[in-house]
Amino acid sequence: MPVNSFDNYPMSWKPDKNALKRPFYKSLASLLEQDITNGFLAPGTKLPPQRELADFLDLNFTTITRSYKMCEVKGLIYAVTGSGTFVAPNATRSITISADKTANSIDLGFVASFEQTNDIVSETLQKTVNKSYLEQLLNYNDPTGIPHQKTAALNWMESFGIHADQEHIAIVSGAQNALAVALAALFEPGNRIATDLYTYSNFIELAKMFHIKLVPIHGDQFGMLPDELEKQCCQTNIDGIFLMPSCNNPTTIMMSDIRKQELAAVIRKHRLILIEDDIHAFLTAGIISDYRQPMFHLLPEQSVYICGTSKSICSGLRVAYMVYGETLREKISQAIFNINVKTSSFDAEVITELILSGKAHEIVSHKKRLAQTANDIYSEYFPLRKDVGHPLSLYRWLPIKGHNDALQLETDLKRRGIRVFHSNRFQSGQTTPDMYLRIALSSTNSFDELKIGLGILKQYLN
Amino acid sequence: MPVNSFDNYPMSWKPDKNALKRPFYKSLASLLEQDITNGFLAPGTKLPPQRELADFLDLNFTTITRSYKMCEVKGLIYAVTGSGTFVAPNATRSITISADKTANSIDLGFVASFEQTNDIVSETLQKTVNKSYLEQLLNYNDPTGIPHQKTAALNWMESFGIHADQEHIAIVSGAQNALAVALAALFEPGNRIATDLYTYSNFIELAKMFHIKLVPIHGDQFGMLPDELEKQCCQTNIDGIFLMPSCNNPTTIMMSDIRKQELAAVIRKHRLILIEDDIHAFLTAGIISDYRQPMFHLLPEQSVYICGTSKSICSGLRVAYMVYGETLREKISQAIFNINVKTSSFDAEVITELILSGKAHEIVSHKKRLAQTANDIYSEYFPLRKDVGHPLSLYRWLPIKGHNDALQLETDLKRRGIRVFHSNRFQSGQTTPDMYLRIALSSTNSFDELKIGLGILKQYLN
DNA sequence: CAATTTGTTGGTAAACATTTG
DNA sequence: ACAAATGTTTACCAACAAATT
Numbered sequence: 012m013p014v015n016s017f018d019n020y021p022m023s024w025k026p027d028k029n030a031l032k033r034p035f036y037k038s039l040a041s042l043l044e045q046d047i048t049n050g051f052l053a054p055g056t057k058l059p060p061q062r063e064l065a066d067f068l069d070l071n072f073t074t075i076t077r078s079y080k081m082c083e084v085k086g087l088i089y090a091v092t093g094s095g096t097f098v099a100p101n102a103t104r105s106i107t108i109s110a111d112k113t114a115n116s117i118d119l120g121f122v123a124s125f126e127q128t129n130d131i132v133s134e135t136l137q138k139t140v141n142k143s144y145l146e147q148l149l150n151y152n153d154p155t156g157i158p159h160q161k162t163a164a165l166n167w168m169e170s171f172g173i174h175a176d177q178e179h180i181a182i183v184s185g186a187q188n189a190l191a192v193a194l195a196a197l198f199e200p201g202n203r204i205a206t207d208l209y210t211y212s213n214f215i216e217l218a219k220m221f222h223i224k225l226v227p228i229h230g231d232q233f234g235m236l237p238d239e240l241e242k243q244c245c246q247t248n249i250d251g252i253f254l255m256p257s258c259n260n261p262t263t264i265m266m267s268d269i270r271k272q273e274l275a276a277v278i279r280k281h282r283l284i285l286i287e288d289d290i291h292a293f294l295t296a297g298i299i300s301d302y303r304q305p306m307f308h309l310l311p312e313q314s315v316y317i318c319g320t321s322k323s324i325c326s327g328l329r330v331a332y333m334v335y336g337e338t339l340r341e342k343i344s345q346a347i348f349n350i351n352v353k354t355s356s357f358d359a360e361v362i363t364e365l366i367l368s369g370k371a372h373e374i375v376s377h378k379k380r381l382a383q384t385a386n387d388i389y390s391e392y393f394p395l396r397k398d399v400g401h402p403l404s405l406y407r408w409l410p411i412k413g414h415n416d417a418l419q420l421e422t423d424l425k426r427r428g429i430r431v432f433h434s435n436r437f438q439s440g441q442t443t444p445d446m447y448l449r450i451a452l453s454s455t456n457s458f459d460e461l462k463i464g465l466g467i468l469k470q471y472l473n
Numbered sequence: 474m475p476v477n478s479f480d481n482y483p484m485s486w487k488p489d490k491n492a493l494k495r496p497f498y499k500s501l502a503s504l505l506e507q508d509i510t511n512g513f514l515a516p517g518t519k520l521p522p523q524r525e526l527a528d529f530l531d532l533n534f535t536t537i538t539r540s541y542k543m544c545e546v547k548g549l550i551y552a553v554t555g556s557g558t559f560v561a562p563n564a565t566r567s568i569t570i571s572a573d574k575t576a577n578s579i580d581l582g583f584v585a586s587f588e589q590t591n592d593i594v595s596e597t598l599q600k601t602v603n604k605s606y607l608e609q610l611l612n613y614n615d616p617t618g619i620p621h622q623k624t625a626a627l628n629w630m631e632s633f634g635i636h637a638d639q640e641h642i643a644i645v646s647g648a649q650n651a652l653a654v655a656l657a658a659l660f661e662p663g664n665r666i667a668t669d670l671y672t673y674s675n676f677i678e679l680a681k682m683f684h685i686k687l688v689p690i691h692g693d694q695f696g697m698l699p700d701e702l703e704k705q706c707c708q709t710n711i712d713g714i715f716l717m718p719s720c721n722n723p724t725t726i727m728m729s730d731i732r733k734q735e736l737a738a739v740i741r742k743h744r745l746i747l748i749e750d751d752i753h754a755f756l757t758a759g760i761i762s763d764y765r766q767p768m769f770h771l772l773p774e775q776s777v778y779i780c781g782t783s784k785s786i787c788s789g790l791r792v793a794y795m796v797y798g799e800t801l802r803e804k805i806s807q808a809i810f811n812i813n814v815k816t817s818s819f820d821a822e823v824i825t826e827l828i829l830s831g832k833a834h835e836i837v838s839h840k841k842r843l844a845q846t847a848n849d850i851y852s853e854y855f856p857l858r859k860d861v862g863h864p865l866s867l868y869r870w871l872p873i874k875g876h877n878d879a880l881q882l883e884t885d886l887k888r889r890g891i892r893v894f895h896s897n898r899f900q901s902g903q904t905t906p907d908m909y910l911r912i913a914l915s916s917t918n919s920f921d922e923l924k925i926g927l928g929i930l931k932q933y934l935n
Numbered sequence: 936c937a938a939t940t941t942g943t944t945g946g947t948a949a950a951c952a953t954t955t956g
Numbered sequence: 957a958c959a960a961a962t963g964t965t966t967a968c969c970a971a972c973a974a975a976t977t
Binding site for chain 1: 567583585598610611649650653679683684813815817823
């Protein structure tokens with residue numbers, strides 16, 4: 012490419028050569044960061060190739076590499092060998108989805124969990140405080156959980172197909188906390204974790220915070236494609252994989268048993284660490300005919316299985332169980348100590364009591380019925396595609412067309428009184444042409460409110 | 474140095490040239506890691522200078538730099554310009570101090586907090602479950618704490634000299650959790666944080682996990698020396714500073730008010746982010762005559778103030794308060810969401826009730842009396858130096874001589890029935906010739922047990 | 936399928952900064 | 957005060973690898 016062609020094929024970004032100070036690579040990176048956060052470079056914009064920019068700025072091109080790399084680590088841009096470097100879809104904003112309610116808005120965004128069942132929890136809470144051993148819950152002992160709590164936990168997970176002993180389970184403060192512990196314990200900054208093309212947005216943010224790079228892998232209706240994973244593993248060094256086999260968030264895809272085994276073979280071969288988030292186990296095991304087992308037991312020595320009780324039992328009591336192989340035990344308990352010291356024994360005790368008394372199962376049945384009703388309501392507004400996705404999912408994944416500006420779409424709907432999230436928030440890497448909305452069914456105050464919300468949405472999309 | 478002098482002045486480490494594979498720097502780093510973890514290279518050993526090793530291996534010396542750097546980031550070695558590179562004091566083991574009790578051992582190691590007061594907590598716990606708004610505590614709302622809980626928190630911290638509003642306080646799951654949140658929110662891997670020469674060992678481990686480098690700064694009996702901090706700030710890029718002004722752990726040093734102001738000036742000048750861990754506020758404010766204020770209000774826009782209730786009120790209820798300036802608000806709430814989603818509202822509610830009912834103050838008075846007694850007992854065995862350190866500290870810092878092998882010392886004492894920790898565990902950077910033991914006074918089951926433990930210790934040291 | 940474009944990686948060289956003697 | 961030893965930083969070059977055309 013001739014040096015003087017800049018005017019004919021203008022570069023999308025022309026940093027001011029005079030603004031560069033030494034060290035160049037840092038200076039250039041912060042210029043880029045500014046221009047992205049100021050909105051001067053929109054998400055999706057292709058940046059000049061390293062060599063071209065180097066030519067323009069009269070620097071060696073690996074100096075540009077380093078600047079780009081700094082911004083990539085911060086999640087501002089992403090690079091694809093062969094095609095170029097692009098501004099990341101979510102460069103300018105955080106995609107974390109929180110429960111912070113905005114007044115007078117119907118929440119189809121955050122996925123809560125039919126809090127109507129919490130009266131049962133209150134009752135049990137009141138009973139729990141009368142235990143004779145209450146004071147044992149108030150000291151620093153048993154940082155990974157009290158033995159009888161672990162026993163109840165194992166008992167609970169038995170029906171999901173999990174079998175483990177006291178030494179290989181830990182109780183932590185909710186599933187998100189478990190993910191944080193797992194990442195901190197088992198990965199280093201710069202490591203790579205394979206994920207589905209669309210994955211849990213709070214995991215994306217968490218990985219960003221820990222400077223772990225996500226490698227999106229294509230999938231089909233049965234889950235991630237083993238060949239695609241294999242391909243990526245051979246290409247780049249991949250250290251781990253994050254999966255939600257029992258019901259992917261946001262796509263609602265359930266992984267078939269065959270697919271689990273095929274993927275496990277690839278994971279085993281490349282020695283990846285598997286993080287299996289089974290938060291939807293309660294909606295899947297025993298309901299789905301094809302369901303056989305979580306992936307954990309296919310790869311026990313290289314997996315962390317996470318089972319949170321926020322969705323299945325109660326969201327305010329912060330409890331999740333982590334199950335792991337012997338090889339990971341020490342690192343995980345170390346990380347739990349570093350991040351939490353210990354989990355509140357009291358929260359865990361209430362959950363334990365709920366499990367042992369059978370109330371937890373009552374709650375689960377109730378939630379399943381509510382999920383069924385909510386899905387029935389949804390299908391009145393938007394037809395469910397047969398055999399695609401989880402039938403009882405707490406959210407749905409709605410393909411949309413012709414709404415290209417994700418932010419605009421969310422804002423428009425907010426103005427009409429509903430909160431939903433655009434598929435952009437769930438993209439672990441590059442942009443795709445397909446667009447969806449994730450519709451939470453379990454967060455409205457009533458089914459009437461859900462109907463109103465879905466009505467508004469349907470009207471808007473038509 | 475002539476190339477052939479290796480035999481005359483043998484290098485402390487001669488990696489096998491043939492074992493090196495490409496890429497050299499990674500291969501060399503893992504050789505070094507192995508030799509350290511196998512105990513082949515003992516802590517404190519001086520490694521060959523980069524240039525010398527490069528000569529020996531026939532590589533460019535910056536390749537060695539990179540290998541050393543990899544190991545340094547992992548906390549295996551540390552380097553001092555001008556003097557050389559050394560194996561880190563705690564390279565081979567984790568220094569995390571946990572409450573995992575070993576049977577039949579008197580615990581003078583882990584600092585608990587006189588759990589005798591937990592009967593008061595039990596009572597309040599039982600009352601709390603009868604609140605009419607109990608179900609409000611069981612959902613996903615208010616991730617940083619419910620407003621009335623925050624009000625109580627501010628109320629509590631008022632007496633420590635903290636004034637803030639609802640938007641600048643968050644409730645998290647204990648002080649360690651707050652530290653994790655602060656590091657995740659405000660620092661990046663590779664950042665540097667200044668600390669006292671001896672500092673909280675769990676903070677050292679946490680920083681290691683986040684790949685944050687600690688820069689030890691010398692101090693005197695009034696705390697860290699401002700000139701030393703200034704010097705380091707000018708030399709290397711320092712991003713933050715961690716301080717426990719009201720009672721350093723492990724040295725028990727309280728910072729004088731003048732020193733706080735001098736340090737604040739340096740911190741302001743270099744725009745460091747201050748993490749102020751004020752877990753001992755309850756033992757200091759109102760007791761120490763010189764006490765005026767925490768450092769937070771000297772630097773409100775660049776500080777995070779952390780006030781845990783584990784030591785002062787109850788350790789099993791995992792609650793700590795974080796107070797911060799507007800500039801840090803967004804990042805911190807983001808990190809809280811990423812790591813915890815939310816804190817258990819129930820734990821926070823019990824603490825709130827304890828504060829509002831005045832029981833918390835009762836507990837604190839009780840703990841202060843216990844601390845006084847424990848310190849009186851200690852002084853019968855080991856004389857307290859006048860005017861050095863906190864008079865009511867829950868632990869003491871005992872200078873020892875002639876016991877050079879830290880691990881051996883800890884093991885010897887363990888065999889005699891007591892658990893104590895050697896000063897090596899608390900070193901944030903290089904080794905020092907001075908040696909101490911940290912003696913926890915608040916973790917034995919009774920004062921008689923404390924006396925027995927101190928007796929054994931005294932006999933052993935003589 | 937070969938050539939081209941584009942990003943990645945690993946080793947090198949030079950200038951720099953700090954500590955020690 | 958200065959020289960030597962030692963670690964640090966930044967830029968560059970060359971070989972490589974993947975994707976596109």
